[in-house]
Amino acid sequence: NAGVTQTPKFRVLKTGQSMTLLCAQDMNHEYMYWYRQDPGMGLRLIHYSVGEGTTAKGEVPDGYNVSRLKKQNFLLGLESAAPSQTSVYFCASSSSEQFFGPGTRLTVL
């Protein structure tokens, strides 16, 4: 079992560019989450999904969109990147406790 995987691991964008972060899990979990982690701020929930075809907003959803077309995948999109979106992004899935991916380090110049 690979658990939770994230691609890419690193990315540098220019302001205004778009990109999609991919999260995949092989544990058949219904729940999936996207967080961002900034120094001193801890993990903050961006969006989450309680099952295939469903998504919901978290604490900091502005500037991001998500899709859950397949149960095992949860995509996070940035339509027009801003420097404030420079962060480390973590995906997680859960049945009870959460299993996290290795993270994507995104820099927006």
Added chain:
Amino acid sequence: SQKIEQNSEALNIQEGKTATLTCNYTNYSPAYLQWYRQDPGRGPVFLLLIRENEKEKRKERLKVTFDTTLKQSLFHITASQPADSATYLCAPQTMRFGAGTRLTVKP
């Protein structure tokens, strides 16, 4: 508003001593509380879950207490080792985490 406070950003202790980390929360009434460990450059890893009807839970050298009246959880690592050095996060709600306490255990 809901708040999660972990006692300090950083805690330094000597090897062999007991580390005690604090998690206080306000405006939550969690049915359970979780603790996670995060190493630099990696995602958090689940350690323990304690339910509201459990006062204490143990796993090897780890012990967690949960006081729903004080709205506080304590996380203890006994006989600490340098390998225990990491950031520890509490989560009184599934999708809400504290900022974490960075523990350094010195040999």
